[in-house]
Amino acid sequence: MSLVKYEVLNKVAELESFTKAADALGLTQSAVSHAVSSLEKEFGFALIHRSRAGVSLTSEGHTMLRAMRHVLDAEELLQQEAAHIHGVTRGKVRIGVISSISSNWMPEIVRIMDNQFPGIQVELREGDYYEIEQWLQSGEVDAGFLNGQKSEQYQFIELQQDPLLCIVSEKSPLYERTEIDIVELEDMPFILTSYRGTNDVRVILEQYHVKPNIRFELSEEVGIFSMISHHLGISILPRLVINRLPATLKAIPLKQGGYRTIGLAMKHHASPVTKKFAEILSTWLNKQNKK
Numbered sequence: 001m002s003l004v005k006y007e008v009l010n011k012v013a014e015l016e017s018f019t020k021a022a023d024a025l026g027l028t029q030s031a032v033s034h035a036v037s038s039l040e041k042e043f044g045f046a047l048i049h050r051s052r053a054g055v056s057l058t059s060e061g062h063t064m065l066r067a068m069r070h071v072l073d074a075e076e077l078l079q080q081e082a083a084h085i086h087g088v089t090r091g092k093v094r095i096g097v098i099s100s101i102s103s104n105w106m107p108e109i110v111r112i113m114d115n116q117f118p119g120i121q122v123e124l125r126e127g128d129y130y131e132i133e134q135w136l137q138s139g140e141v142d143a144g145f146l147n148g149q150k151s152e153q154y155q156f157i158e159l160q161q162d163p164l165l166c167i168v169s170e171k172s173p174l175y176e177r178t179e180i181d182i183v184e185l186e187d188m189p190f191i192l193t194s195y196r197g198t199n200d201v202r203v204i205l206e207q208y209h210v211k212p213n214i215r216f217e218l219s220e221e222v223g224i225f226s227m228i229s230h231h232l233g234i235s236i237l238p239r240l241v242i243n244r245l246p247a248t249l250k251a252i253p254l255k256q257g258g259y260r261t262i263g264l265a266m267k268h269h270a271s272p273v274t275k276k277f278a279e280i281l282s283t284w285l286n287k288q289n290k291k
Contacts, residue, residue, distance in 0.1 A: 098127070155267070167236070169229060170250070185210055186212065188212050188213060204254075238259075
């Protein structure tokens with residue numbers, strides 16, 4: 001019974017809402033509220049702070065939820081191992097994804113998983129590199145895509161080197177180039193991608209001691225494309241995010257090269273289902289790279 005309560009608190013914390021947690025778990029709101037209240041009575045202190053703005057965990061709630069997630073992970077691993085012994089691959093795998101991966105890779109990977117392993121439930125949670133690393137450390141996801149950030153807390157499987165390209169408009173003096181020397185970007189109006197974690201574009205600019213005139217820092221590629229289309233600057237973006245580049249814009253390779261390293265980070269003692277996901281992903285990418 002406690003496991004169900006742990007799952008309820010975990011979902012309430014994730015969605016920051018009793019109503020949304022109830023809908024996600026297929027329970028009534030009163031059942032969710034009762035489960036949380038029961039845990040609070042059992043432990044003897046509040047786990048949830050309730051206000052008009054919504055619900056959030058108390059400091060004690062954060063501490064207890066970390067321990068509960070270990071229990072839930074252990075239970076999930078136990079069920080997966082039992083299924084594995086029976087020769088059946090079954091269970092749930094939670095993946096932290098960045099937007100370019102969720103749009104370019106995940107539709108096909110999830111389709112393959114659904115067809116070959118219908119007993120595996122794939123959950124995707126989208127965020128930036130910083131958020132994904134935090135989710136890995138807190139146990140909120142089983143694996144996540146990072147850009148080369150290695151840690152002793154998880155294993156990192158390098159998957160692909162995604163080239164960085166310079167994006168310019170048709171009115172840019174660089175538009176007719178076949179490649180661009182990054183030092184030419186010194187003092188140029190520039191739109192920088194903004195996200196938490198290691199910023200691959202900042203890294204390459206600093207590597208070559210280039211200081212463009214950063215006019216805007218935007219998190220969405222659509223906004224960056226719009227700014228460049230209006231001739232307000234140029235940018236550098238990974239190839240995976242520019243599959244739908246507007247016709248008036250052009251992606252030009254950098255003379256120095258440059259890329260972001262995309263990899264999958266997961267626990268050292270990953271579950272059978274997480275390992276199966278990583279195996280399917282690696283196999284699919286190898287086939288794509290041979291085309």
